[in-house]
Amino acid sequence: MKLTVVGCTGSMSGPKGAASCYLVQxxxxxxxxxxxxxxxxxxxxxxxxxxxxxxxxxxxHTDHCADIIGMQVYRRWLPSGPLGPVPVYSPGDGLHRTRQIGGDGPDENYGGEFAFQTVVAGDVIEVGNLSVEFFDAVHPVPAVAMRITGPRGGVLTYSGDTDYCTGQVEAAQGADLYLCEAAFESSRDTVRDIHLTGGRAGRIAAEAGVHNLVLTHLQPWTNPDTVCAEARDEYSGPIAVAIPGGTFHVTYPTTLES
Structure with missing residues (x-):
């Protein structure tokens, strides 16, 4: 199972790349x-x-789904012909949110491009030879963590946007790679129930016994060295920071390479 970081800037696109997007193959x-x-x-x-x-x-939130309209345009208007619907899984109403982003009315259901399905913690979706299980996250809107199991047993957990919660520890339990947001610096950001600091990301990784921690969703003003140092105070395993174009091969056991 290969993870490619397409974009990883937190809360917006940044000077070095796109906002959140990860390719799993x-x-x-x-x-x-x-x-x-x-x-x-x-x-x-x-x-x-x-x-x-x-x-x-x-x-x-827009920084995690805005380019679904770009995907819709591509799938509908490709000169060689429409591509047909691809499944889209999300917490909350993905169809309504896509209409909001696209500025379209209630008559537009994007049925030729997308098949929307709402998911909640506890759901499991099988896609090809991947299994995706959903867990609770803590964020101002409905949000989930994802535990993705590959065909050879490797486990990739993606935190999504969250603060510390037991759902994250459960999602990351024994994961070969935990792709975890760390948007906040503890000395600067004291608001809770929105994002993780590096320290809280490291705490989850330690409690879950993950094999490798990759910090992501850093805003342009968040210092990678700061959040890495905070994570290191809590977690003794390998730590990396996601960068656009970075790749990781998730196997058992996983070795960080980017």
Whole structure:
């Protein structure tokens, strides 16, 4: 199972790349986690969008789903012909949110491009040879973490946007790679129930016994060295920071390479 970081800037696109978007591939299956601003164009550097088997949105804040309209345009208006509907899984009403982003009315259901499905913690979706299980996250809107199991048993957990919660520890339990947001610095950001600090990300990783921690969703003003140092205070395993174009091969056991 291969993870490619298409975009990883927190809360917006940034000077070095797109907002949240991650490509997960096996020999036979391709899925996308989130489609933040700027991600559609960058995604085409790594995969033909026609090859995507499913789209998973961790939540419906714009920085994680805005480029679903770019995907819709591509799938509807490709000169070689429409691509047909691809499944889109999200907490909350993905169809309504897509209408909001696209500025379309209630008569537009995007049925030719997307098959929307709402998911909640406890749901499990099988796509090709990947299994995706959903867990609770803590955020101002409905949000989920995703635990993705590959065909050879490797486990990738994606936190989505969250603060510390037991759902994250459960989702990351024994994961070979925990892709975890760390948007906040503890000395600067004291508000709770929105994002993790590096320290709280490290705490989850330690409690869950993950094998590798990759910090992501850092805003342009968040210092990678700061959140890494905070994470290191809580977690003794390998730590990396996601960068656009970074790749990780998730196997058992996983070794960080980017």
């Amino acid at each position: 096996t020999e036979t299956t391709t899925i996308v986690l989130d489609l933040g601003p700027g991600s559609m164009g960058q995604l085409m550097n790594y995969v033909d969008p026609a090859e995507i088997d499913a789209i998973f949105l961790s939540h419906l």
